[in-house]
Amino acid sequence: MLTFEPDETLAHRLDPRSKLAVQIGFAATALAHPTPRALIVLSVLTGLLLAAASVSLRRTLVAYRFALIVLVLAPILSGLSLGTPWFDRPAAVTSGLASYRVLLILLVSAAYVRSTPVRASRAAIQRTIPGKPGQVLGTGIALVFRFLPVLQSDLRTIREAMAARLGTERGAIDRASTIGTLGITRAFNRADRLSLALQARCFAWNPTLPPLEFSRVDYPALVLAIGLALSAFY
Known part of the structure; x- marks a missing residue:
C-alpha cells in the first residue's frame, strides 16, 4: 500500500x-x-x-x-x-x-x-489555486489520500475472511460479486461515518495548513x- x-x-x-x-x-x-x-x-x-x-x-x-x-x-x-x-x-x-x-x-x-x-499536498494545492476551487480540490485530494487506504484495507479483510471460510472453493464470478457487494456496502458505511466525523469536528474549508x-x-x-x-x- x-x-x-x-x-x-x-x-x-x-x-x-x-x-x-x-x-x-x-x-x-x-x-x-x-x-x-x-x-x-x-x-x-x-x-x-x-x-x-x-x-x-x-x-x-x-x-x-x-x-x-x-x-x-x-x-x-x-x-x-x-x-x-x-x-x-x-x-x-x-x-x-x-x-x-x-x-x-x-x-x-x-x-x-x-x-x-497529505496536509502538505492540500496546502500546496490551496496556495497554488486561489479561492474556493483550490479549497475544494485540496480537500478532495486530502480525503482521497486518506480514504483509499481504508477501502483497500476493507477489501483485504473481506478477502481474508472469505479465504478463512473456504471461499476460494467458490467460482470466480461468485467470489467477485461477493467481494464487490460487501466492498460497496463498506464504502458507503465509511462515507456516512466520514460525513458524521467531519460534522462533529466542525469541518473547515480553510483550516490552518502547514x-x-x-x-x-x-x-x-x-x-x-x-x-x-x-x-x-x-
Whole structure:
C-alpha cells in the first residue's frame, strides 16, 4: 500500500509544489513523446526520482499489481483481430508504448506519495489555486489520500475472511460479486461515518495548513519541471 512514510531523503526535503511541478512536467513529456528513445530517457529519470524518494520498486509494483494487469493486457487485446493476420503487431506495439508511459507516470506518482504528507499536498494545492476551487480540490485530494487506504484495507479483510471460510472453493464470478457487494456496502458505511466525523469536528474549508517555503534544493527541481514541460512542445 502506497502511503506517506517519514524519512530524510532528498524528495522529503522538497517543497510539495516543486514535486507537483515535476510530476506535471513528467506526465506532459511522457504523453507527448511516445517514441522508444524518449521512453528510455524517461525510464532513467524515473529511476532517479524513485531513488530520490527511496521508493522500493518491488513494493510499488505489488501495490500497482491490478493496474499492471490492465497495462499488460492492453497491448495483447489491441493486437488481436478477427481476420488475417489475426494479430496486428504495429497496433500492439503502439498500445504497449502507451501502457509503458502510464507505468512510468504511476511510478513517479509513487515517489510523490511516499515523500509528501497529505496536509502538505492540500496546502500546496490551496496556495497554488486561489479561492474556493483550490479549497475544494485540496480537500478532495486530502480525503482521497486518506480514504483509499481504508477501502483497500476493507477489501483485504473481506478477502481474508472469505479465504478463512473456504471461499476460494467458490467460482470466480461468485467470489467477485461477493467481494464487490460487501466492498460497496463498506464504502458507503465509511462515507456516512466520514460525513458524521467531519460534522462533529466542525469541518473547515480553510483550516490552518502547514507553512510552505522554497529552499535551495527546490530550485533544481523547478528547473527540471520547466525543462520537462518545455520538452513536451518539441
